Amino acid sequence: MEKKTTLSIDSEADERGLSRRAFLGLSATAAVAAGVGLTACAPKGSAESGADGSKTDSGASQGPVAPSKIDATYDTDLLIIGGGGSGLACAVQASLNKTKFIVLEKNTMLGGNANFVEGMFAINSKAALEKGIEITTAKIVEDKLVRGQHRQNAAFWIDLCEKSAGNIEWCLEQGVLYNGVIDNYHGGLHPTFHWFKDGKSSVGYVKPMIKRVEDLGVEVHFETAAFQLIMKDGVIAGAYAKSKQGTVQYNAKAVVLATGGFGGNPELIAKQGWNTEHLFCVGSENAAGDAYKMATEIGAKDFMQESSQSILYMIPALPKIDFHKDALNPVNGYFGIAAGGPVLWVNENCERFTRENLTEDNLVLQCIPGRDNKANYTIFDQKILDTFFTTTADAKKMFDDALANDKTGTLVKANSIAELAKAFELDEKAFKATVDRYNELCKSGADVDLGKTAEKMIAIENGPYYIAKMGYSFFFETGGVATDKERRVLDNDKKPIPGLYAIGNDGNMNYRHVYTINMPGTAMGNQVNSGREAANHAADYL
Ligand SMILES: Cc1cc2nc3c(=O)[nH]c(=O)nc-3n(C[C@H](O)[C@H](O)[C@H](O)COP(=O)(O)OP(=O)(O)OC[C@H]3O[C@@H](n4cnc5c(N)ncnc54)[C@H](O)[C@@H]3O)c2cc1C
Numbered sequence: 001m002e003k004k005t006t007l008s009i010d011s012e013a014d015e016r017g018l019s020r021r022a023f024l025g026l027s028a029t030a031a032v033a034a035g036v037g038l039t040a041c042a043p044k045g046s047a048e049s050g051a052d053g054s055k056t057d058s059g060a061s062q063g064p065v066a067p068s069k070i071d072a073t074y075d076t077d078l079l080i081i082g083g084g085g086s087g088l089a090c091a092v093q094a095s096l097n098k099t100k101f102i103v104l105e106k107n108t109m110l111g112g113n114a115n116f117v118e119g120m121f122a123i124n125s126k127a128a129l130e131k132g133i134e135i136t137t138a139k140i141v142e143d144k145l146v147r148g149q150h151r152q153n154a155a156f157w158i159d160l161c162e163k164s165a166g167n168i169e170w171c172l173e174q175g176v177l178y179n180g181v182i183d184n185y186h187g188g189l190h191p192t193f194h195w196f197k198d199g200k201s202s203v204g205y206v207k208p209m210i211k212r213v214e215d216l217g218v219e220v221h222f223e224t225a226a227f228q229l230i231m232k233d234g235v236i237a238g239a240y241a242k243s244k245q246g247t248v249q250y251n252a253k254a255v256v257l258a259t260g261g262f263g264g265n266p267e268l269i270a271k272q273g274w275n276t277e278h279l280f281c282v283g284s285e286n287a288a289g290d291a292y293k294m295a296t297e298i299g300a301k302d303f304m305q306e307s308s309q310s311i312l313y314m315i316p317a318l319p320k321i322d323f324h325k326d327a328l329n330p331v332n333g334y335f336g337i338a339a340g341g342p343v344l345w346v347n348e349n350c351e352r353f354t355r356e357n358l359t360e361d362n363l364v365l366q367c368i369p370g371r372d373n374k375a376n377y378t379i380f381d382q383k384i385l386d387t388f389f390t391t392t393a394d395a396k397k398m399f400d401d402a403l404a405n406d407k408t409g410t411l412v413k414a415n416s417i418a419e420l421a422k423a424f425e426l427d428e429k430a431f432k433a434t435v436d437r438y439n440e441l442c443k444s445g446a447d448v449d450l451g452k453t454a455e456k457m458i459a460i461e462n463g464p465y466y467i468a469k470m471g472y473s474f475f476f477e478t479g480g481v482a483t484d485k486e487r488r489v490l491d492n493d494k495k496p497i498p499g500l501y502a503i504g505n506d507g508n509m510n511y512r513h514v515y516t517i518n519m520p521g522t523a524m525g526n527q528v529n530s531g532r533e534a535a536n537h538a539a540d541y542l
Pocket residue numbers: 081082083084085086087104105106107109110111112113114115116117118119120121224225226227258259260261282283284286287288290291323475476503504505506520521522523524525527
């Protein structure tokens with residue numbers, strides 16, 4: 001199991017001189033080592049039994065037991081937990097609304113996984129209309145809902161679409177930079193992807209938004225990780241956090257959760273049902289599911305099993321994807337060997353369990369059918385490899401080097417089909433029968449079993465042969481906590497928990513089970529939209 005550290009983001013920030021020191025808040029009233037005056041805000045709970053579990057009017061629990069020792073206390077109106085893509089938008093909007101608030105950021109710098117983003121969704125933006133790109137809300141909504149089996153609430157999508165052009169203009173006003181290209185991001189359904197400057201939101205979005213936050217004098221507490229919400233009489237009353245000061249109590253009338261989901265936490269990814277052997281978390285490990293844990297602990301509706309993820313197959317023996325560089329690499333890129341197409345996929349029972357060209361509609365769909373398998377294998381021969389994947393000298397070198405130096409035991413070359421089966425202790429007879437059936441379909445010109453397009457049906461008969469056991473590249477997860485359209489967190493009775501919001505990847509209700517990357521940039525479009533909405537709603541609530 002491998003996890004990417006946040007070091008690269010930190011060093012990028014240092015290069016830009018955007019260190020945490022630039023933003024350390026000075027104005028809050030820190031009652032260091034305060035033990036006095038905390039009783040009124042301390043959550044009720046049984047010290048013996050852990051989580052209290054008693055229900056409030058909103059159906060939410062009173063929450064777990066308060067920490068026994070508080071080292072510092074701050075008072076504010078709004079607490080924004082997480083300063084990434086959505087937290088930055090929320091902070092800027094809250095500042096423009098003149099709300100009194102503090103941002104907590106676990107990392108040494110702002111930006112989170114938004115540092116990896118390339119572009120953002122919008123329809124009918126000024127720039128799009130100038131290019132003659134016009135798309136109706138109804139078209140987006142129908143194309144989205146049909147891919148989620150109409151389980152999403154269309155009102156969320158209408159909201160995102162209708163506000164998207166305004167959000168681009170708002171971003172521009174804050175200093176966000178786009179490179180002027182609007183396209184369908186490597187073959188998506190519609191040209192909705194507004195690329196950030198240099199194709200990187202670390203340059204086009206995060207950097208200018210950090211400057212905006214700095215100019216607006218936003219109070220950010222860095223290296224401060226919230227770990228528990230405070231409830232008082234069924235209403236949110238703040239959060240506890242760990243920082244260099246020790247355990248800190250933040251008293252707040254409203255809290256926005258913006259911690260980035262749980263895409264960096266292998267334990268929660270496993271809980272969602274994914275096999276984490278050879279898991280590669282592409283994003284930051286700071287997306288650890290802290291909001292999911294804090295919110296469900298006080299009775300928020302657990303949306304994890306409904307929520308979606310951006311996930312791709314990968315072959316552990318090959319170099320991990322660097323998506324800025326390798327997106328279109330024919331070996332380990334988005335459409336490389338693991339993505340399927342002209343190969344055969346089988347599970348641990350040697351069954352062909354889905355058609356292998358699912359990526360043609362939605363790249364991310366590829367992993368969904370195999371999630372409940374014990375193992376997923378891809379099989380191909382030398383001709384398929386040469387024709388579709390090792391099509392350049394660099395690609396061939398990447399593959400050959402990986403095969404020669406494989407320490408993961410996940411990529412095997414053999415002279416016979418039987419040897420492929422043996423390599424992974426698969427049932428030889430069943431394996432051969434599946435390959436024979438697949439070859440028969442290929443030769444007949446029609447995949448009457450699963451309907452894969454004829455040009456991707458290529459018989460596996462030109463040795464040497466290859467088999468790879470696939471793992472996952474997990475990019476991010478969207479929406480572990482249920483919210484309404486105003487981004488208020490819902491309890492198990494689907495009633496809002498007063499004062500609690502979830503934005504960005506923490507509370508994204510736009511998808512079901514699979515992230516539709518083929519509607520390009522909607523995650524980031526939602527981060528800006530949800531951040532602004534929560535700030536505006538909280539301003540009315542306070
Ligand atoms: C590799 C990669 C590429 C992507 N590309 C795109 C793209 O091109 N387009 C797109 O639409 N989306 C893309 N995404 C999705 C992307 O994750 C989101 O759009 C966006 O970054 C999410 O914003 P967020 O605010 O929810 O989370 P983040 O931006 O990750 O911010 C969360 C912040 O919360 C902080 N935090 C976490 N826990 C705590 C805590 N307990 N206390 C305080 N702070 C905490 C984190 O340190 C982080 O700074 C990509 C994601 C990845 C990983």
